[in-house]
Amino acid sequence: xxxxxxxxxxxxxxxxxxxxxxxxxxxxxxxxxxxxxxxxxxxxxxxxxxxxxxxxxxxxxxxxxxxxxxxxxxxxxxxxxxxxxxxxxxxxxxxxxxxxxxxxxxxxxxxxxxxxxxxxxxxxxxxxxxxxxxxxxxxxxxxxxxxxxxxxxxxxxxxxxxxx
Amino acid sequence: xxxxxxxxxxxxxxxxxxxxxxxxxxxxxxxxxxxxxxxxxxxxxxxxxxxxxxxxxxxxxxxxxxxxxxxxxxxxxxxxxxxxxxxxxxxxxxxxxxxxxxxxxxxxxxxxxxxxxxxxxxxxxxxxxxxxxxxxxxxxxxxxxxxxxxxxxxxxxxxxxxxx
Amino acid sequence: xxxxxxxxxxxxxxxxxxxxxxxxxxxxxxxxxxxxxxxxxxxxxxxxxxxxxxxxxxxxxxxxxxxxxxxxxxxxxxxxxxxxxxxxxxxxxxxxxxxxxxxxxxxxxxxxxxxxxxxxxxxxxxxxxxxxxxxxxxxxxxxxxxxxxxxxxxxxxxxxxxxx
Amino acid sequence: xxxxxxxxxxxxxxxxxxxxxxxxxxxxxxxxxxxxxxxxxxxxxxxxxxxxxxxxxxxxxxxxxxxxxxxxxxxxxxxxxxxxxxxxxxxxxxxxxxxxxxxxxxxxxxxxxxxxxxxxxxxxxxxxxxxxxxxxxxxxxxxxxxxxxxxxxxxxxxxxxxxx
Numbered sequence: 001x002x003x004x005x006x007x008x009x010x011x012x013x014x015x016x017x018x019x020x021x022x023x024x025x026x027x028x029x030x031x032x033x034x035x036x037x038x039x040x041x042x043x044x045x046x047x048x049x050x051x052x053x054x055x056x057x058x059x060x061x062x063x064x065x066x067x068x069x070x071x072x073x074x075x076x077x078x079x080x081x082x083x084x085x086x087x088x089x090x091x092x093x094x095x096x097x098x099x100x101x102x103x104x105x106x107x108x109x110x111x112x113x114x115x116x117x118x119x120x121x122x123x124x125x126x127x128x129x130x131x132x133x134x135x136x137x138x139x140x141x142x143x144x145x146x147x148x149x150x151x152x153x154x155x156x157x158x159x160x161x162x163x164x
Numbered sequence: 165x166x167x168x169x170x171x172x173x174x175x176x177x178x179x180x181x182x183x184x185x186x187x188x189x190x191x192x193x194x195x196x197x198x199x200x201x202x203x204x205x206x207x208x209x210x211x212x213x214x215x216x217x218x219x220x221x222x223x224x225x226x227x228x229x230x231x232x233x234x235x236x237x238x239x240x241x242x243x244x245x246x247x248x249x250x251x252x253x254x255x256x257x258x259x260x261x262x263x264x265x266x267x268x269x270x271x272x273x274x275x276x277x278x279x280x281x282x283x284x285x286x287x288x289x290x291x292x293x294x295x296x297x298x299x300x301x302x303x304x305x306x307x308x309x310x311x312x313x314x315x316x317x318x319x320x321x322x323x324x325x326x327x328x
Numbered sequence: 329x330x331x332x333x334x335x336x337x338x339x340x341x342x343x344x345x346x347x348x349x350x351x352x353x354x355x356x357x358x359x360x361x362x363x364x365x366x367x368x369x370x371x372x373x374x375x376x377x378x379x380x381x382x383x384x385x386x387x388x389x390x391x392x393x394x395x396x397x398x399x400x401x402x403x404x405x406x407x408x409x410x411x412x413x414x415x416x417x418x419x420x421x422x423x424x425x426x427x428x429x430x431x432x433x434x435x436x437x438x439x440x441x442x443x444x445x446x447x448x449x450x451x452x453x454x455x456x457x458x459x460x461x462x463x464x465x466x467x468x469x470x471x472x473x474x475x476x477x478x479x480x481x482x483x484x485x486x487x488x489x490x491x492x
Numbered sequence: 493x494x495x496x497x498x499x500x501x502x503x504x505x506x507x508x509x510x511x512x513x514x515x516x517x518x519x520x521x522x523x524x525x526x527x528x529x530x531x532x533x534x535x536x537x538x539x540x541x542x543x544x545x546x547x548x549x550x551x552x553x554x555x556x557x558x559x560x561x562x563x564x565x566x567x568x569x570x571x572x573x574x575x576x577x578x579x580x581x582x583x584x585x586x587x588x589x590x591x592x593x594x595x596x597x598x599x600x601x602x603x604x605x606x607x608x609x610x611x612x613x614x615x616x617x618x619x620x621x622x623x624x625x626x627x628x629x630x631x632x633x634x635x636x637x638x639x640x641x642x643x644x645x646x647x648x649x650x651x652x653x654x655x656x
Contacts, residue, residue: 272484
């Protein structure tokens with residue numbers, strides 16, 4: 001982070017909406033950033049999984065930080081996201097943004113969202129007294145298409161910025 | 165809304181994350197939905213405009229409502245969003261989702277996000293006593309690429325769902 | 329087409345790659361265009377349906393024509409396409425592009441690709457001597473997810489241009 | 493390629509549209525593929541650069557090959573592409589597809605398109621008799637936004653398939 005001026009770092013780290021959701025900026029460098037968020041009940045959708053807007057916001061926050069780290073204003077033009085698997089309450093989600101290409105006026109970034117640390121209840125499942133291994137996790141069952149997915153990958157995001 | 169069972173309507177209207185952000189579901193019908201949100205300071209990014217995650221969440225909430233209105237679970241696979249112009253604190257944002265195509269296993273939806281009602285200060289600007297027209301708006305000047313944009317259009321979102 | 333200078337029209341209508349594939353420009357106006365192509369054997373993929381690159385190229389040609397119709401150079405930054413259903417050899421595909429939003433430096437376009445006219449064999453199916461209605465069409469059965477899809481809709485494309 | 497049955501390899505390698513454009517399949521493995529194409533005059537658009545449909549088709553061919561290599565039919569649902577820089581006639585373009593995530597019913601792939609080998613004229617420029625270095629390349633000047641781009645990167649493509 002040595003190459004990001006303190007003023008710039010503070011401005012980005014104090015993003016009002018990130019504070020509202022509890023998104024933390026944990027790395028910021030030229031063209032790269034890392035944001036983190038722990039899933040809470042109030043961030044779920046009506047299916048009981050993290051709202052798409054929550055996963056997107058975490059990725060978008062990393063994208064905005066990475067693309068504005070050098071000090072020139074970069075505005076999002078187009079973004080897209082592929083949802084891969086859900087996460088549970090208590091899981092720690094991490095989004096890592098990196099610049100893929102840059103031109104004078106535009107920049108292309110990729111952000112991977114993954115589960116870094118599982119909620120404690122997952123571990124607790126193997127410690128039930130009766131040795132049954134506990135109930136099935138919400139993860140296996142809530143997502144019909146995702147049985148074979150690597151449980152670490154939650155989403156892949158890509159964005160293009162314009163530098164006015 | 166006559167064709168959406170009360171239970172289904174209540175489940176969708178009580179989405180926890182929408183409650184957290186203040187997103188209201190104002191229309192729900194088969195394949196269509198409308199959500200609304202007033203921009204507040206806590207929803208801004210470090211540029212001083214609504215965070216991309218806020219605009220996306222409003223659109224995604226309309227998308228999720230529209231695609232789940234009929235009762236079968238629909239999970240988001242892929243979405244993309246084009247950002248067109250920013251909005252100001254106090255503006256009322258409206259997202260209108262409609263189904264564009266449906267197959268047995270997938271569905272395609274489009275969501276338009278626009279400013280429905282401007283913050284009061286915009287109107288007040290033309291009523292200043294000295295006739296100066298007030299201060300410049302945040303809108304003009306904050307978005308280098310957007311001068312010629314229709315101020316009503318904030319973003320266009322598109323999403324594909326899978327029905328497991 | 330009265331508002332597009334002849335020189336500009338000729339330049340766009342004589343696109344080399346469109347000539348290679350057989351894509352015809354049938355409408356050109358400010359912010360809008362229509363392109364057409366008849367599906368031939370040489371445009372199929374190894375599944376026996378029109379190659380994704382063919383459907384995309386038809387849409388992209390309409391997008392490029394619409395976004396360059398006014399004379400200022402517009403370069404594609406980002407595009408995306410949703411594939412809805414396949415088409416058959418002999419089908420006439422039509423792509424209609426329209427501008428959705430424009431700013432000083434960027435523009436957003438939507439292109440709908442549909443089957444305008446069916447291959448003759450489809451009609452012939454109802455004229456078989458034994459009145460059986462003929463064999464099942466390749467369409468029904470070739471696309472596992474598309475049974476319920478409106479057979480007219482082949483794809484929805486969206487693109488963003490930058491005007492240097 | 494040992495793990496791809498000959499029949500499957502032959503089916504994919506003999507894609508009719510790829511033959512039409514001159515796209516060659518040079519690698520095929522489980523979840524991965526590489527396709528190549530040399531830019532010819534007939535593949536250009538009216539700007540004089542490779543048509544977006546050509547770059548897309550090359551990427552889409554690698555995507556289709558990679559996602560169908562294991563033998564199960566995979567159909568493209570959604571794709572998107574970011575255009576980074578143009579290429580010249582004579583350039584050898586290479587698209588490399590790799591699987592990023594897979595579930596029982598869907599798969600996510602990324603394809604990078606780059607210039608592998610420059611047209612001979614680029615090299616010839618440094619061999620002019622008068623030592624002037626030759627004329628400016630078409631590349632510099634044809635793409636207003638791309639001056640700072642790595643000339644190797646032409647596009648980044650991402651696609652999602654459905655396995656019926």
